[in-house]
Structure formats: structure tokens, C-alpha cells
Amino acid sequence: MAVTTFFWFESAAEAAAQRYVEIVPNSRVLNIARLADGSAFTVDLELDGQRVTLLNGGPGHPLTDAASIQLIVDTQEEIDRLWDALVEGGQPGPCGWLTDRFGLSWQVAPSVLPQLMIGEDPAKTAAVAAALQTMSKIDAKTLQDAYDQA
Template sequence: MSAITPCLWFDTRGEEAARYWVSLFPRSSITSVQSWGPENPERQGQPLLVEFVLDGHPFTALNGGPEFTFTEAFSLQIDCADQAEVDHYWDAFVGDGGQESDCGWCKDKFGFSWQVVPRILPELLADPDPQRVSRAMQAMMTMKRLDVATFEAVRAG
């Protein structure tokens, strides 16, 4: 496992978020749940730290209280092989109480930001043809959920 593990601060919903995300991604599991003890009588017995793995990457959720909330300054990007995979994650996040944004970004029901990106987009953005790159960027800027068929048309010219 990596020596660097992102720690995501929640008020009280860290375990709920971890269990939800683990249900969506392959190679994912909850590895540990530690509870508050008597040092915090209002939360005693409730989850404090939740260690989990998403698609092979370790994370920690900390139920630390309401002091901090998520912003778009930190997001996770999902490398999607095709439109079916884009739709799977987009529908799960946006369709279950989340919020769509522009250019493949969305928030899930916990307010956490995701970038749901089909593999073809970074391939197009790295293309040696500057006009193809420009067309890909222009197409992306008009979308919320990214559309593989549109990017395939951009690639074809």
C-alpha cells in the first residue's frame, strides 16, 4: 500500500460515504472502523476513523465534526474506459442526490467532487494535432456528462 493516504474530513457521515463508494468501485473494501471513545461522550460508540480502499487505493474518512466541508479544490478523477462506465459513475453520483457540473465534474450526495472522464478525452488532449485538441476542448466545454461518441467524432475529424 502507498505511504500516502488521503484523509477526508466529514462531520458524521464518513462510514456511510465509504460504504457507498466501496459499493461502486471494483477492488474496494472497508478495512477498519474505529469508534469514538469516552473522550467524546456525545459521539461515543459512533465511527471516528474509517479506513477503506477504492479501486486498490487507500483512503481514510475522519468524522471530525462540522468545522470543515468539501470543496472543488479537491476531487477524484475516474478514468473510464467507455460510455457505459461514464454513465455508471455519473448516474450513481448525480442520480442519488448529487449535483452535476460542467466538463465532467459532479458532486455526490456527500458533497464530494468527482471528475468522471472517459479515457478518450486525455488521449485527444495529448494529440499532436492542435486542431484536434482544440475541437476536443471546445466539445468538452459544452458538456456536463462527457460523451464518448462526441469525442470519437472529434477524433475522426
């Protein structure tokens, strides 16, 4: 058995896949299934080891933020680089979310966030949540400071 993530694009699956493998380290396009006219029908790729399939299925099933790809990274520099590259031509959202130029939603979050959110002190968790709600692109130091000062 294999578990993969599958996203329906109107027509930009191949361009999206190429952009994603440029941005996300350790990523590659695995296979492109082409139609008779040469256009991509499905594109299989790996994003840092996570298998994803993109389909050019035409209109009718637009992407929404109900499904997203989450990138969990260790440094603020990684947050900044990934966020800036992915949001280019797209739209920022709240709490580390963004929608890229192709309409796919992403979350770019620091690896420390789960530790800050599931601590034993509810006041610290609340302080982190309050700080997070003021952000679009996440600032990990600000979240850590909120935790430490609560």
C-alpha cells in the same frame, strides 16, 4: 512510506464509505476507528486499490471541488453507471465533474481523454476541449468525433 488521500467530512464518513465501495468496483472498507459512543471517527477504505481515509471531523472544514476523486474508465457504460450512481442526491458539474450527496467531488472520465487532449494537432485538441466544455456527464463518442472531425 505510504501515500493516501484524506477527506474531512462533518459526520457522514461511514455512510459515504459504504456508498463508495458499493459503487466503485474492487473496493472495500479496511478499518473503522470508532469513538466511545460507537460512531465512526475515521474510515479507511480502498477504491479500486487506491487508499482513502475519511474523517468525521465535525463542521469547520467543508468539502469543496478543489479536491476530487477521479475515476478513469474504458467504456461509456462505465461512465454512465458510475456518474448516475454518484450524482444521485448530489449535483452535476461541468466537464465530467459532480458533487455527490455527501459533498465530495468526483470526475468520471474516459480513458481516451488524455490521448485526445495531448495530441500533436492543436486544432484537434481545441475541438475536444470545446466539446468537453458543453458537457456535464462526458460522452466519449462525442469527444472522439470532435477529434476526428477537426
